[in-house]
Amino acid sequence: MHKALYRAYRPQNFEDVVGQEHITRTLKNQIENNNVGHAYLFSGTRGTGKTSTAKIFARAVNCINSINQEPCNECDVCKDILNDNIMDVIEIDAASNNSVDDIRELRENVKYSPTKSKYKVYIIDEVHMLSQGAFNALLKTLEEPPSYVIFILATTEQHKIPATILSRCQRFDFKRVTVNDMTDRMKKICNEENIEVEDKALNLIARNSQGALRDALSMLDQCISFADHKIEYKDVVELLGTVNIEQLFEMAKFIINQDTKESLQILNEFIIWGKDIRNLINDLIDHFRNLMVCKVSTDLDEIISLPEEIIDQLKLQASDVDVNDIIRVLNILSVTQDTMKTSTNPRVLAEITMMKIAQPMFDESKEALIKRIENLENRIETGNIKVNTNNIENNSEVEKTNVAEEEIIYETVKSEDVKLxxxxxxxxxxSIKDDKQSKQMPVYFLLGDVSSFNVYENMLYIIYGDGFEFAKKRLSDPNTIAYIEKMIRETLNRSFSIKVILESEVKNISLEIKDVKKDKGEEILKELVNEDILEIKQSIEENEHK
Structure with missing residues (x-):
């Protein structure tokens, strides 16, 4: 029967424990100086070696032939502990033994001296699962245990443990295992198992394990079964459902270039292949975080745990984008990451996110406003600009246009309804966001990208930019229209009929500056665009005051 790698290669001595030298060194020094404590708390995320270290410590303090404070694993006591054939080392799962009666039974057993070893060691795993009554029952024993008893409490959620328990323990925090340490450990295991593996494949496994070596070994086990003695990078991508690094660089390029069409195309390909959209968002966050690090730091070995050739690619791509843009993208992706946990339609949410990222005009953040200023200033320099303006007459003449065989009148001065x-x-x-029962979060997000409004004869026109055809299609569903009308009616106590249209469907008077003399043209352009820049800068100042 196959034995899982994380079990077959479980650390047998302190030296085998990966990435926790600060803990193993302290424990060995305590054994050497005969200064062993009576209660320890091992805390840290899953798969970082808490239980393994506890078992090694239990053998080390009881080993008859200990060498350099390491268990020999050959003497009778070590063998009995390894094979669970001794009553002096007791491992308790607090998740299933969390009652007051369980702890009372433990207190009774503590009274009896060890039968074969020097210390009785109680390892209580997931100790945060104990009930309040059980903690209270443990408290007195933990405070004044017999001299031959050692308690080792292990937990992934230290904040759930009462302060009275914490104050009676020596606390050791297990760190997440670094990507480099995990990669070295997996490479060593692959050599022993005669498995050929690409370095970047191991790196990808390590990065996806989120600091848990046990998770990394489980993934490696799965890849070995799939690849048949040769693990390649593409195999790991396929098995883990992650994003290929080339895809990440390509999508990041389109985002940096504000190419919405290509960004959505890659997103669509990702979905067609059956990948999890959440993985894409997570990987994009990691990628832009790495780009940010490349912009502000030169010593990247410890900060970015990636192969050298990938870091070189990151440096090259980072040179094409400024830090402000990266921060803007990371802010949008982070909000999406949180919202997607409860979203019933992650695809629409991801598409809206791509639109916001690639087109800063749909984002109201300070970073997006700065980007819009830069874009406007570039357009002034190149003269590549088209200005659309309403025809404002002295008599406030009303302009009429035919949209989808329907007459729509747009007033030069906003009506009270539009202001409302x-x-x-x-x-x-x-109100839509708070309406949990209707599950209309996609509608909430889509309505955040509206360009403008107008009202004519109680018809509310919700107007989107021309790049938002998908929003118009999604919101024009009769049921969705009825829902929005209902929420507006309940919120404002006013009834409107609703129609969703695009800006191109509204007949505006366009002024295209083409044949104007160069000097006069530049003067007009600067005057028009500088007004926009002034308005955006004022928005930034208002945000800063808030």
């Missing part, structure tokens, strides 16, 4: 909708839009969206 604009001032209440955030409140309306919040």
């Amino acid at each position: 909708i604009e001032s209440s839009w955030t409140k309306i969206r919040q």
Whole structure:
């Protein structure tokens, strides 16, 4: 029967414990100086070696032939502990033995001296699962145990343990195992198992384990079964459902270049292959985080745990983007990462995210406003600009246009209804967000990208930019329209009929500056665009004051 790698290669002495030298060294010094404590708390994330270290410590303090404070694993006591044939080392799972009666039984057993070894060692795993009554029952024994008893409490959630328990223990925090340490450990195991493996394949496994060596070994075990003695990078990508590094660089390039179409195309390909969209968002966050590090640091070995050739690619791509843009992208992705945990339609949420990332005009953050200023300034320099403006006449003439065989009138001065909708839009969206039963979070996000509004004869026109055809299609569903009308009615106590349209469907008077003389043209362009820049800068200042 096959034995899992994490079991077959469980550490047998302190030297085998990966990435926890600060703990193993302290424990060995205590054994050497005969200064062993009576209660220890081992805390840290899963798979970092807490239970393994506890078992090694239990053997080390009882070993008859200990060498350099390491258990020999050959004497009778060590063998009995390894084979669970001794009553002096007791491992208790607090998840299934968490009652007051369980702890009372433990207190009774503590009274009896060890039968074969020097110390009785109680290893209580997942100790945070104990009930409050059980903690209280443990308290007195933990405070004044017999001289021959050692308690080792292990937990992944230290914050759930009462302060009265914490104060009676020596605490050791197990760190997440670094990617380099995990890669070295897995490479050693592959050599012993005669498995050929690519370094970047091991690196990918290590990065996806999130600091848990046990998780990494479980993934490696799965890859060995799949690859048949030769593990390649593409095999790991296929098995883990992760994003290929080339795909990440390609998508990041399109995001940096503000190419919405190509960004959505890669997203669509990712979905077609049956990959988890959440993995894509997580990997994009890691990628742009690495780009940010490349911009602000030169010593990247410890900060970015990737092969050298990948780091060189990151440095090259980082040279094409500024830190402000990276921060903007990371902020949007982080919000999406949190929201996606409860989203019923992660694909739509991811598509909206790609639109916001690739087009800063749809993002209201300070970083996006700065980016829009840069874009406007670049357009001034190149003269590549088209300005659309409403025809404002002295008599406030009303301009009419035919949209989808329907007459829509747009006033040069905002009506009171338009002002009401604009001032209440955030409140309306919040009502949709708070309506958990209807599960309309995609509608909440889509309504955040509206370009403008107009009202004519009680018809509310919700207007999107021309790049938002998908939003128009999604929101034009009769059921969705009825839902939005209902939420507006409940929020404002006013009834509107709703129609969703695009800006291209509205007939505006366009002023294209093509034949104007160069000097006069530059003067007009600067005047028009500088007004936009001034407005954006004012928005930034308002955000900063908030």
